[in-house]
Amino acid sequence: MSVPARVPRRLAILPFRGSRAVSEGLLTWTMLRGPTWIRLLPDVYVHRDGHRAEYHRMWCEAVALRLPPGAVLAGRSAAWLFGADVLTRDAPVTVLLPSPARMRPHPRLLVTRSPLPESDRTRFAGLPVTTPLRTAFDLGRQGSLAEALVAVDALLRRWVVKLPVLRAYAADRPGWPGAPLLREVLTMAEPLSESPMETRLRLLLLDAGLGPLTAQHEVRAGGRFVARVDLAWPALRLAVEYDGDHHRERAHFRRDVARLNALRAAGWVVLRFTVDDVLRRPDATVALVRQALAERRAAAANH
Structure with a gap:
């Protein structure tokens, strides 16, 4: 199989499925095993010039290629994509899986499970994610009070979520895990907080x-x-x-x-x-x- 001398731009910048690149005649498996390409996940590669070990967007792109049907990027990963300052160094990509979907464990992956109606899913920046409202609802129920409040404040500041809407959404789901924490967060949430x-x-x-x-x-x-x-x-x-x-x-x-x-x-x-x-x-x-x-x-x- 012949391979073009120049690698297509999309392969030089973004993660891609190796099997698809091979089937389309863009690369060979031998080439993928060489020093030019970095294997991120099973069957997911990136050009060495586009590889940034700590670049969360790259890992989000890579994980999205392996998501089973109905699964989305969620939690801090979704919030970060929406522009919220919520990530720590080397943070894994958070994925929300509906039952009975499964994903292979990976050090750069944090898998969560929860009911996920279609109304809580969207696409943003080309990636499948939880809606801003569902993202704030999830993060406000997780971790310590400080961590939850920081995440909710950050999303409110980006104006992708409005506090009255989040309060109404939470009030309709009083029995979800972490609901008491979220109720406390919502009494102190502040859209004007700048950091x-x-x-x-x-x-x-x-x-x-x-x-x-x-x-x-x-x-x-x-x-x-x-x-x-x-x-x-x-x-x-x-x-x-x-x-x-x-x-x-x-x-x-x-x-x-x-x-x-x-x-x-x-x-x-x-x-x-x-x-x-x-x-x-x-x-x-x-x-x-x-x-x-x-x-x-x-x-x-x-x-």
Whole structure:
């Protein structure tokens, strides 16, 4: 069987079924066993230039080629495809199988099983996935409260799911596994949360009894916009912000200084926290916010 000198572009970029490439005369099995092609899954290959071991999209494409009828990409994989920041390093591809479908185990594969009506399936970016609504419903019932809330917040922020619709969907399915966790998540979900760490910081403060607080509050002074702060107690003019690593960049740092000075001039107190403050020093973080709240309340009472 003759093989074209140039590999078709689709084979040079995306994963493909080896058996199909061979049957179409594009490659031979001998070629597939050579150094140019990387075997990802049984009968699924990718060109070595398109191989990225940690590239989740590549693995989603590969797994989709092996899905049995009725199965879809789901969970964190579906959420990531919708644009939500929910993946950890080397995360496996999550697949949802309807009974009695089966898939061969693989280290890059996380297989889940659940009823999957046609209304909960869709196609996005060319791949079969759970709908955004079903994806949020599933992730809100899994893991810890923080993990579930982070996932739901991330999907809400992408505007692929609306909170009232998710609440109604969950209310119609009260007996599903993890439903109590989801109900708790839905009492705290915030579409305005801008990052997973901002969600974790908000949850830390709410768990400490420091709510209610307002997300992404717009500060104005004299009728003019001053800044938008991550979390706020507007009546006390107290703000809490999460600072990611990008705040260390010189240009960002300079903007932060000017912004912080403008907030102080408007009478606001701003507390800023890093990932270590949230994850490694949560008690100290809560204590600082609690003290600031007490001081602001005392100051307000004296005016």
